[in-house]
Amino acid sequence: xxxxxxxxxxxxxxxxxxxxxxxxxxxxxxxxxxxxxxxxxxxxxxxxxxxxxxxxxxxxxxxxxxxxxxxxxxxxxxxxxxxxxxxxxxxxxxxxxxxxxxxxxxxxxxxxxxxxxxxxxxxxxxxxxxxxxxxxxxxx
Ligand SMILES: Nc1ncnc2c1ncn2[C@@H]1O[C@H](COP(=O)(O)OP(=O)(O)OP(=O)(O)O)[C@@H](O)[C@H]1O
Ligand SMILES: [Mg+2]
Numbered sequence: 001x002x003x004x005x006x007x008x009x010x011x012x013x014x015x016x017x018x019x020x021x022x023x024x025x026x027x028x029x030x031x032x033x034x035x036x037x038x039x040x041x042x043x044x045x046x047x048x049x050x051x052x053x054x055x056x057x058x059x060x061x062x063x064x065x066x067x068x069x070x071x072x073x074x075x076x077x078x079x080x081x082x083x084x085x086x087x088x089x090x091x092x093x094x095x096x097x098x099x100x101x102x103x104x105x106x107x108x109x110x111x112x113x114x115x116x117x118x119x120x121x122x123x124x125x126x127x128x129x130x131x132x133x134x135x136x137x138x139x140x
Contacts, residue, residue: 010068013053015085016061021053028067032079035069036139044117045079045137051110052083052133058104060087060130077139081118086130093125 011031013024028049032042049065056063063085071077090111095101099112111133115121120136 008068008070010066013065013067015053015056015063015065015083017057018054021050021057024053024065024067025050028065028081031067031069035077035079037079037137041137041140045081048081048114048117048135051114052081052135055110056083056085056087058106060085063087063130078136079139081133081135083133083135084130085132089127089129090123090125090131091127093123097123 009031011024011027013020013027015021015024025046029042029046032045033039037045049067053065056065063083066080066082066084068080068082069077070080090096091103092101096108096111097115100108102108111123114133114135118135118137120134122134123131124133125131
């Protein structure tokens, strides 16, 4: 990895099983710490990578997670997580974002909880078009 203050880096993970998820989680945590996030915020970023990764494995079978850092205007630093799959799509996005809704035997808190942990959160999903979730956290 480059020196901590150098602007950009990108991590790309193919997600097919729980080992891929924990690898992405661990490397994402290290990247967040390297960018300068405090342990508490870096841990939140790791949790989001883990939850979105688990969903890819559970509901879409496979997909990708990209974790990248940058600066807007060369000043404020951020970390962005992009979870992408070509699975069945999220059928009832509103209820999923409200939280407590699951189609498996989960708690139904992965997506809604992830939204609360991040500063920006966008979901693009369509039946049989897959799902792309983009989440950003700004360095304070
Ligand atoms: N990538 C995805 N593709 C298709 N459906 C998804 C995807 N991610 C989430 N879903 C749907 O949204 C629901 C809610 O997801 P969420 O992660 O919030 O909870 P969960 O996975 O059911 O339980 P947990 O709290 O253990 O994560 C899932 O049950 C599933 O139906
Ligand atoms: Mg989940």
